[in-house]
Amino acid sequence: MNQIKFYSQLNEYRSKYKGEMMVSYMLNDDNQQELDAHYFYMGVWAFNKIKKNTKKVHIDVGGELNWAGIVSTLCPVEYVDIRPLHFGQLKGMTFITGDIKSMPYKSNSVESLSCLHVLEHIGLGRYGDEIDIDGTRKACAELARILKPGGNLYVAFPVGIERVIFNAHRIIEPREALSYFDGLKLKQLCASHVDNDGQYRENVKIEDLVGSPYACAMFHFTK
Secondary structure, rough: OOOOHHHHHHHHEEEEEEEOOOOOOOOOOOOOOOHHHHHHHHHHHHHHHHHOOOOOOEEEEEHHHHHHHHHOOOOOOOEEEEOOOOOOOOOOEEEEEEEOOOOOOOOEEEEEEEEEHHHHHHHOOOOOOOOOOOHHHHHHHHHHEEEEEEEEEEEEEEOOOEHHHHHHEEOOHHHHHHHHOOEEEEOOOEEEEEEEOOEEEEEOOOHHHOOOOOOOEEEEEOO
């Protein structure tokens, strides 16, 4: 909302409600429903996968907390993050402080695992982690290590023309991204992604993502 419109509305409000005490006010946006296409479609995609495939415990690493809380209504969730969480427990959800490059799980032990819009940040220092130019690759290898044979791993991160936006995130060349998950295979040898125009498309071939300026690729891996 621009300031002229804001103060015009403020004066109108004051003129109509003179008897109401107004102790403060704030300049805010118009009441518009905004959509972050990457997070919206990614969340729905992963939720449906977990709903279909997970019977016991799901582990999420560093993802969006509101989404993880909703998933906990489907099955118990263990939420792992390098940043300590300081609020009460939620039934069906356990909070664990841990480093994605050194996960507190044994090899081949996790049946259902997700890491959504997190891997691209690892090693850039953005969230209190150490600077590590190979951070994303190491984190991917760690997720592959703990995944149980027959288990499901859901990951999402930006792919396209390779570059680093310090200290926000990396954008990974899509064919190179597959090499980060050595020993795993794509469930359907395809990827789902949100293109740079915000459109959601399923069963996309890796080659279709090459050269994209900024696509959110969603990979369902198994071991």
